[in-house]
Amino acid sequence: MSLWLLLAVNSVTLGGLLFLLSAGFSLIFGLMRIPNLTHGSFFMLGAYLATSLIARGLDFWTAALVAGLLVAALGGVVERLILRRLAGAELAQVLVTLGLSFMIADVCLMVWTGDPIRIDTPGALRGATSMLGLGFPTYRLAVSVIAVIFAAALWALLDRTRLGAMIRAGVDDPAMARVVGIRVSRLFTVVFCLGAWLAGFAGVIGGPILSVYPGLDQEMLPLALVVVILGGSGSLLGSLVGSFVVGFLYNFGQAMFPELAYVVLFLPMLLVLVVRPQGLFGRQAV
């Protein structure tokens, strides 16, 4: 299999993971106007929790779901007990999420130590699948498929359900949404938990590819920021396109300019900021 094809597969996989991470980030930002700086921590925490759950004998997929739920519960607590108290003070909310991210990172370091932990690829998905006469790593294909399923499910949720209509109304005009009787504050909790769940789940299924180590949170958070600045806040399509752009740039950047891969990532963001500050699919400037 040629190097370029392998890179492309890896890019799609990373794009899928980033989509799971940034869709929640983007919705939270779009609805609550909070750049949730704990989002990278949710990703890392999900992965760490899953390593412990798997060590207790749970299988990979159950562990992924449960770890996601635990992270979502934490997200709910954070939203209800802390962010809610600071409603309206957006800057204070950002600073609180930043403070929490340091606390979570330090607790993870204490509990799971500083050594990287690898999550084993689930048995059925090990090895390679051959398609069109070429062998593809099965697990990476599976991650891409999961991301596509989630994208479709999220789109259906936002575009086809009553809850989705309420969330869209909240993103577009929170004040007006309140006036017509939507309990926007309850939406905040729902969206925050959903976003936290997606991030935690993404951390787990990213585990076999990225493994878990201290600092993973600070590495993923800027990627989510770039995706959202690129795609526009509150836009699902924006997150999807942005995630794949970042996924491709990261993998090809790493192959071509290994030392600068991390920087190459930010170039399209800078370009978009200059040309179109609201993001490719956003309605309002960040």
Added chain:
Amino acid sequence: MALALAIVAAVPLWVGSTYYVNIASQILFYAIFALAVNVLAGYAGLVSLGHAGLFGIAAYAAAKILNTGHGHLAVATGALAVTVLAAAVFAALALRGTGLGFVMITVALGQIVWGVAYRWISLTNGDNGITISGRPSPFGLSLASPRGFYWATFVVFLVAVASMAVFVASPFGASVRGARDQPRRMNALGYHVWMIRFLAFLVSGFWTGVAGVLYLYYNQFVSPQAVALAASAEGLLMVIAGGTATLLGPITGAALVVVMKNVASAYIERWNFVLGAIFVAIVVFMPEGLVPGTVRLARWAVAAWRSGRARRARLA
């Protein structure tokens, strides 16, 4: 005021151990950093979470220039020029957004610098950082000893505070505050709000660079740790803890954070946890800053105690 200055100037004389003199030096250059962050976060109302990036650019630039064999004067001017240039680029990009957009873009910019410091190994030596040998001796005074370095830092610190005082009182300082409070009205009055913010960013970048160069000379070493998001957060914490948009606030905040960091790391390993917890506590309970916040809580406690006593007196 003169007495306070004299006491601070004489720190190396009345503080015995060099350990404490070194901590005092740290407080001074971090205070310069906090004052610089305050120009944006306090007076201009633009919260930057990428300032450690500028701080690091100054330190790395100084280290690179020094290690290519240039003199210390070239180091200082070169590093500051690079930092102000970088600040201009940061400002041009970050000012595409306001409010939360500004915060997000500065986080991303700070992480770019971190990425360069950590991954571009041929330029920055990656995680191992860059070591320099020796501090300068301006006008024949050696800064190699903790005392000498303290006094040099103190002089720079005084210049920084004085220039901040001038900045705040100047018409430009007033227009920066105006652009923070009433951007549209300022615009209508004919002020170029964007340009005011851009210039404020440059002022902030310049003093951040000064602090970064002092940091390098103090440690004689710089690594990606200086550029991490946590470092930006620390700078912001100093400002918020002390009280934004005041002159004394960031200085108090810097002293507080540096002392806490040294005390905390002497007893527990978990400085980042403490930093995060303080951040959360301050924002939730004392959004106006630690100094005014403590006063308010104390007043509230006294009032609650008095009313409780009055109620008990009535019941008796």
